[in-house]
Amino acid sequence: MPANTSPAVDLVLLGGEVVDGTGTPPRPADVAVKDGRVVAVGRGLRAQAGRRVDVTGLTVVPGFIDPHSHSDWSILGNRDAQSTIRQGVTTEIVGNCGVTYAPLSPTGVAAARKALRAYGYDGEVTWRGFPGLLEAVHRQGGGTSQNLAWFVGHSALREAAEVRGSGADADGVSRMARHLEEAMDAGALGMSSGLEYGSGRDASTEELADVAATLSRYDGIYASHIRNRDVHLLDAVAEFLAIARQGGLRAQLSHLNVRHGTGAPAGAWHEAADRLAAQRDAGMDVLADMTPYPHGIGFATGLLPGWLLADGPDRAARLLGDAAVRSRLRGDCDRYWRFVHQGQWDRVTLASSPATPEWEGLSIPQLAERLDQDCWDTYFDILRAAGADMQDVQLIGRLFTPEHVAEAIAHPLFCLGVDGFTSRTDGPLAERTRHPLFFTGHTHYIAHHVLQAGTLTLEEAVRKTTSMVADRFALHGRGRIQAGAHADLAVLDLPALSAQDTFAYTGRYASGVPHVVVNGRLVVHDSLHLGTRAGQYLPRG
Structure with missing residues (x-):
């Protein structure tokens, strides 16, 4: 090829089996990428390429999209997204459970600074509004390795509006709504709430509905860590649905599960899932998500x-x-x-x-x-x-039975997420994430639930972690391997994953995902992070 001639494509993944994210079975195919997009999928692609990667014997899937992540807590201290990108996670939906570090009141800055330091960030908190936080993450400091789409937290709106206790009067609601409008104008997906702990626990249904009403002007999503997941699960689900119904909102019920041995009525989870199905049949755009392990993270003050x-x-x-x-x-x-x-x-x-x-x-x-x-x-x-x-x-906490986890994972209305945050094996984050949830939570879906336990087929697990999530959050052109799609790709070594114990914490990064591509650029190659920060901010589509 003459030195002054550009290759026809930037990258070709050669010789692999493609699971394209649509739910169709694997098929042999090469994948060609140019200018950040997939341009061809088929056998025997012979285009001149700037880089060719032999993936014979491996499986090419769309990059995983986590529908429920808290990586906004740790991304400033881990822009390379070490623990998640190495699992093939190319996009994370962040800002969940009501807890975001913007907007901030003047008195909230010091607390945010302390909290972020524990997640490995040693810089200054220079922002106050939600757009400022987006600027700090995406346009300062070198960007991120993975794509991020954001919710703004209801508890943060309360803090910024200086609403305390259960007394959110009309002025308080108006102040929260103004902060929410600012976040939505900056491209936020919607508002999340966390109603079992912190400031969210004090919010009334009326307050939540009044603030969430702002979302209707933006076609925003209301996502909620609901008020109860044991004795009063069905009441909490009813509250969630009432808020969404009142505002005519798209709605996401975060990690809909029932904690084992905590007094939930027999059959309550099945009835809750059936209520979501009934609302979908009646026209509400509502889905839920689930986590991979019987374990989960929680705030210690939630008990108080x-x-x-x-x-x-x-x-x-x-x-x-x-x-x-x-x-x-x-x-x-x-x-x-x-x-x-x-x-x-x-x-x-x-x-x-x-x-x-x-x-x-x-x-x-x-x-x-x-x-x-x-x-x-x-x-x-x-x-x-x-x-x-x-x-x-x-x-x-060891919260759920394995049988309950498997049943929720297999349910057709549930996307598959992890409810953790991106970590690393050194620095402050290493000390606080000594659990497989943070290092193999995503690969656990494939290693355990597909290859070992048979909870799902490979193509269905990939769909529930890629195109289903992309469609849910309107991430246009992502979650599928097809011509014209954004080239977010992960290459899986299924035999290696099948042999792994992803229940065990090893203190090492995940293996079994040798190559990861984000927006057409190799981020992980031969299981080494290249330091590439190809991630983008994904505003509401």
Whole structure:
């Protein structure tokens, strides 16, 4: 080829089996890419290419799209998205569960700075509004390796509007709506809420509906970590549907599952899923998502009653030094992870503890034994030590039965996500993510649920992690391998994945995904991260 002649295409993946994201079975095909797009899919492609990668014996799929990620918490400290991009995740839907680090009130900046430092970000919090956060992530500091599409958090809207407790009057709702409008004008997908913890727990249904009404002007999505997933699951689902129905909104029910052994009525999850199906049949655009493991992350303060938190975390920490307060709390923390009230602290591991990082990764009973006290006092001591950072204490819980996880994963109305955040094997993030959820959560769907347990076929698992998610969030031209689509691609080594134990935390990055392409550029090649930051901000389509 003459030196002054450009190749016909930029990249060709040669000799692989293609699972194209539509649900159709694998087929032998090469994939050609030019200018960030797939330009041809077929056997025997002979176009001159700037780069040719032999993927014989491997499987080419659309890059995975996580419908429920919290990587907005860690992306500023991990722009290379090390733990997720190496699993083939090329796009993440972030800003979930009501918790985003914008918009911010002037008094919220210091708390955001502290929280982000624990996620590996040592820069300054220079933004206040949601557009400023997008600027910091996507147009400053070198960008990101993966694509991101964003929700704005309802709890953040409350904080920025200086709404406290349950008293969101008309002026407070108006201030929240203005912040929401600013985020939507910047391209946010919609608003997320988290109603089991923090400020979201104080919000009334009326407040949520009034603020969410703003979304209707933008065709925005209301996504919700609903108010209860045990005894009152059906009431919480009814509230979620009522908010969506009142605003005529598209709606996403985040991680619709039921925590094992917490008092949910028999058949409640099936009835909840049936209600979603009935609403879809009646014309509502509603879906849910599910997580891959029986484990999940949670906020330690979710167990605490409102009266303890009413005057802020500093005051709550001081109260935790009072033996009488602790005695009262032992009978007044029966919420969120209710199984601890049955003495099942063995299901709880400390994931993140700003004041006592040396305890991270240990179960509450292990810590209690080390401290020579019971589990309740250990829990209270962790929170008291955190003080003003109490809301940043995170737990990992063994929440669901394997049978329930498999049933939800297979349900036709459920996209497949992880409910974690991108991490890395060094620095502050390494210390707080010592669990397979962060390093093999995405490959677990293929390794375990497809190749080992047979929960799903390969083509259906790929569809539920690619085109189904792209269609749900209107990510046009993504989630499929077809001519004209954005070239977000992952190459899987199925025999290697089949042999893996993705339930085990190894402290290493995932293997079994040797090549990853984002917007037409190789980011991972021969299992090495190239340092490429080809990700884009994906505004509402």
